[in-house]
Amino acid sequence: MIKLFARAAALLFLLTVPVSAQDETPSDTQPQLAEAVESAAGASLIVATREAPPFALRGPDGEWTGIAIEMWEALADELDLAYDLRETTLADMIEGTAEGQYAASVAALSITADREFRVDFTYPYYSTGLGIAINPISTGGWLQVARNFFSWQFMVVLAGLSAVLLTAGVAIWFFERKGNEEEFSRKPVKGLGDGFWWAAVTMTTVGYGDKSPRTIGGRIVGLIWMFTAMIIVASFTAAIAASLTVGQLGSGIEGASDLDSVRVGVVESSTGAEELARRRIDARGFESVAEGYEALLEARLDAFVHDRPVLSYVARDQFDGQVRVLDQDIGREQYGIALPEGSDLREPLNRALLSYINSPRYEELIRRYLGSDGG
Template identity: 65%
Template sequence: MPFATRLIAALALSLTLATGVPAQEETPTETQPALGQAVEDGGTGPLRVATRTAPPFAFVGPDGEWTGIAIELFRAVADELDRSFTLEEVPLDDMIDGTAAGTYDAAIAALSITPGREERVDFSFPFYSTGLGIAVHPDPAGGWLRVVRNIFTWQFLAVLAGLSTVLVAAGGAVWAFERRGNNEEFHPDALHGIGDGFWWAAVTMTTVGYGDKAPRTLGGRIVGLIWMFTAMLIVASFTAAIAASLTVGQLSQGISGIADLEDASVGVVSAATGADEMAARGIRARGFDTIEDGYDALAAGRIDAFLHDMPLLRWIALQEYQGEIQVLPDPIGRQDYGIALPEGDELREPINRALLAYIRSPEWQALVTRYLGGT
């Protein structure tokens, strides 16, 4: 062997002995990870996914297993990524809070992408676009029940209490003048006399005028004259208040869009996008825990309309409230559903690629049609 060759071999042997690292083999050993596989076991374990009941996107089926459009979508995405996952049912706020804190690897349901939520978590590309819907009572006969409900409210009772106070004041004033010179019609005793004055003020205000009581003294007649003109204004205002109550009571028959909700009694799911929409428009809304709670109030006539995501309203109305609830056909605004992920999560890009591939496949169209028909 030539001297130069022996020298090179000796140097290579010395370098190997000094570093303790063998030369790289041309083919990987069994202990080396395959291309694209994470070295850490934490990247291959089951994903912890938060969800909540939101049919037809996420709900527990008759077999006790979670199903729905969003659940089956995520199952297909996870299968494409070769990842298993477990589902945990939590409230809506906890879905966002837990994902933002890293407690959950993802959150999936009918989860709308909003600016406020985007500040706390990252979202996948939208997989379904819809809008808010308005549910109303379809039975026009129920309007008269709402008339009674709107008349006999605390505001109406407050008006009655104020009117009664004015009647007592007018009756007391006329009794003060009549108690000595007109004892036959206005009793000298304070309790009975003010009661006589109250009756006189009431029949005078309503222009019934039975004639059983009338002021005889100069002071009493001056009070009576002032009261007649004052009563005209009171009756006009009272009539207008009743007319307004009747109009509001009939609104359930005339709600055809978002503009009709300003003077109606509206229900929403608390902390959902419907509540945000009503707050943004300055419309007061009553919060409910679930769609079913809101639907029960709507069917009973306690509210005039219920606002929530349209596909969820339609699904529950069809499944549980046929003939009792009507969902208006035109959506309000736009709601995009996505998968929530912790900020900066490395799974976002592979999830997006798998999601986009799936929602362009015939399987996705068949899935949506199975749950929502042709809508």
């Protein structure tokens, strides 16, 4: 009886010990969120940012504001995170976060496949697209026509036309220099000038009559040149008429399909630069949207491509009435907070972020910076 009781007690002990041990052993594969937040809160985090109004703005007093900044402040407060903001470039926000120099990067930071290879992103907090900004004054009307006349393309046409006139002048001088010396001098410089003049007045049908071919060869050249000149004048007139018509109708830039034939600017290392490169559209890089707008106003650019809410905000805030953002978007993109790969902050930030963007506080934040239409 005593042995049976002992065996039953031993069996009960074996059944209860593993269960107790399992309850007391923490999981190594799924760390608790509280532990991740507690470890992050132990030291002040270095958070990278850059000016990207209205998502990140730095005031005269050095204080940072904006949609992304105020959102991060709310998240950090929720998770009890101490942090210091550090201003840097867009490229360094990605590289520095990937290398672990920054615990996070917060601004108008688009989530792309290339960036996802180097860093982790939180859940998206804003969705938008790329916009196209133009100067409605300098890209339309008679100013545009005048600019077309003094463009390098127009100068190339003039140079080609001059070369054709010179060729006709050389041909007529070659035949007339001996039999018609009084009208086409034997001296090469003066004689070629006479030939060029004759070709020009013949092409324009002015026909002053001061010079006319008398030799058989010269008359054959003259007859060929008359018909050739008619074709040249008709083509040249059509090109000028098209330029005038396009200039009067408007800017000629209505969407992304028009960007491959105009001068385009982007912010360096931005998703706008990546998108235009993917479309094989040449673009000039600028440090900021404001610099790009200055180039538009100085007629050094025809269009500027960047994130629509940033384009619209800077246009209203600094260039009211001087630039226009087209209605058509290029693609879609989403903003997120960049984190080093495998960061323990990702899960707690995602939970806090999802709660925040579905709250009235986030709606009020968007309205305050972007208006009732959200940008």
